[in-house]
Amino acid sequence: MKPSPIDWRARLEACGFEGAQYVPPTFGAQVLWSWREPLAAEAALREQLEQQPEDKDALKTLISILRETGRASEEAPLRRQLHERRCRDLGVPEAQRNEVVAYLEAAETGSAPPERSSDAYVTALFDVYAPSFDDSLRGFLAYRAPERLMDAVRAALGGRRELDVLDLGCGTGLAGPLLRPLARRLEGIDLSTGMLAKASERGVYDALRAGEITSELGAATTLHDLIVAVDVLVYFGALEVLFERAARRLAPGGLFAFTVEKGTEPGYRLQPSARYAHHLDYVRSCAHAAGLRAVVEHEDTLRRQAGQPVIGHVVVLTGT
The missing domain is CATH 1.25.40 (Serine Threonine Protein Phosphatase 5, Tetratricopeptide repeat)
Structure with a gap:
């Protein structure tokens, strides 16, 4: 210097x-x-x-x-x-x-x-943050995305239970206790082994594995009644491939539920937070191309950042 x-x-x-x-x-x-x-x-x-x-x-x-x-x-x-x-x-x-x-x-x-975040970045970031992740999200960031998404999922299910459920980017398993009452079998996938270790401690998942979710969906043959991605698509810009592969893994009548941060520009934008925001029209376009339609779709506050609310879209899709 x-x-x-x-x-x-x-x-x-x-x-x-x-x-x-x-x-x-x-x-x-x-x-x-x-x-x-x-x-x-x-x-x-x-x-x-x-x-x-x-x-x-x-x-x-x-x-x-x-x-x-x-x-x-x-x-x-x-x-x-x-x-x-x-x-x-x-x-x-x-x-x-x-x-x-x-x-x-x-x-x-x-x-x-x-088109998406680097796997190396996401893996390293969450391996480091795994020990303090839950306390940080629930306290300082007032993280409520799992509850907001699960309210929408329960409304879309109309009382259905005993489901085969896949939790994409499950992290420390914050959504696990909310998903467990709906599940006959509950599986989770995440890039970070540190996060998976924390998810395992909850004792609510039937299976947990490390992997990149797009690749895992592409290689899988199992069908699921419910696939969820809570606060995961913020690390994806382009959604076409992910939506198409999720759609192929849905059982008849199955649901694909997720949150995205609200974008005001067409398509998607990488924000200074190093997280992507998506315009709702782009999300709808990707869903339509994958043969999916919305059964629930609304805005909500997902968490806080720098003291300000982070507004996102809560979306539940099903096959057309």
């Missing part, structure tokens, strides 16, 4: 800040940036990163300053550096890091996204 020739402490003092010589660089940067002194704030952050190269917060703030001051050519390599650190922290295998960095870049910059 190249140091800046600007004396940011002198700039603090010139603006009337006493004791600038004792101010840590990160705090100095915050003060200077709040005073709209971007070059001095940048100098403080570069000093901090010289002293502590692993300070991700300082790097993020520096990236923001470069972006807001129109210095994209300087921002881009630092942004890539930040994404590479994230890959390293998550334990993404080195061979897959470039594709994960490209995915995170697309999420942050709004450039053309891939």
Whole structure:
């Protein structure tokens, strides 16, 4: 990290800040940036990163300053550096890091996204988060997607039980206790072995296996009365293949139930959260192409993010 020739402490003092010589660089940067002194704030952050190269917060703030001051050519390599650190922290295998960095870049910059998230990213992310996943979702994120989806499923089933149920992207099995009363047999699939270990502890699944859900659906021969995907399609942009394969695995009268985050642009969009949002018209188009029709379809709050509600669509499909 190249140091800046600007004396940011002198700039603090010139603006009337006493004791600038004792101010840590990160705090100095915050003060200077709040005073709209971007070059001095940048100098403080570069000093901090010289002293502590692993300070991700300082790097993020520096990236923001470069972006807001129109210095994209300087921002881009630092942004890539930040994404590479994230890959390293998550334990993404080195061979897959470039594709994960490209995915995170697309999420942050709004450039053309891939059709789906990287399996390496999803696996690493949830292996790391598995131990704290439930507490984080239920507490800080006020996660209610399983309950919202199961309300819709029960309405569509009209009292039917003793079903063969497949939980796609089952994670730690938060939906498992809600699905169990409906199920003769309950199976779960997930990419993350860490999440599957937590799901197994619940003792409600008849079978759990690690796998990528599109591939698993394509290779399977078993039919299911109910297939659910709670908060899973946020890691898929294009839905055509997934819907077509899910439709082929439905028994006569079977249901495919899922949630998506609401998109306002046509098709799908990779959001800064690194999760996809889908326009409802696109979801309907994919369903129609797969020979499916909606029996339940409504908006609801699925969780919260940064203190704001995340609005999504709760959808239950069946064969046409």
